[in-house]
Amino acid sequence: MSPDKLLTFSYFCSVKRKEQSILTPQEYIQLKAFARVDGALTALLWVVAFAFYIAGLTQPEWLLASIILMVASPFYIARRLRLFRDEALGGVISFSRSWGYVVLVFFYGSLLLALAEYAYFAFLDRGFLMQTLQQLLGSAETQQALAQYGMKETVADNMAMLQSMRPIDLAVNMLTTNLMLGIIMGLPIAFLMKRSVARVK
Secondary structure, rough: HHHHHHHHHHHHHHHHHHHHHOOOOOHHHHHHHHHHHHHHHHHHHHHHHHHHHHHOOOOHHHHHHHHHHHHHHHHHHHHHHHHHHHHOOOOEEHHHHHHHHHHHHHHHHHHHHHHHHHHHHHHHHOOOOHHHHHHHHHHHHHHHHHHOOOHHHHHHHHHHHHHHOHHHHHHHHEEEEHHHHHHHHHHHHHHHHHEEOOOOO
């Protein structure tokens, strides 16, 4: 193969790879549709974990259940991505599309979770969370441990900041945190789930 033909061939391959990495409007609509459904399911998981966390402030066994659900959520999202890849895309998905899917799932899930948290803090909490945290942090053992590690003032400042926040502020703060987690955690999930060639069953 002559140098000119080789150059033409390599350019053609690079163009094809570039074209394949760009989603068509139909593919983008499909991606958002699946991400909405999986985001809603993820939000349900997070709402249950949040309810367990609130209950765990007085009953430690529920707190453990909350932690388990939160730790399991990235694995659940990875499983939903695998189903999307295998059932909707024929077993093939690029890294960028995988990452976009995870970010969208976190976005929709975080938005619904923020709405649920706003409803809780605005209409149901009535100061329960802050009162319980103050009781836990105000114990002699906790105060001694915080003083030992030099965190007493830091915790006091954080508690004062939390007390000054409105329900909408708490919800938006959680929304922002979850979105950042989605962007970061989406990278390893997308890397593990990407596949350029479908596996033969």
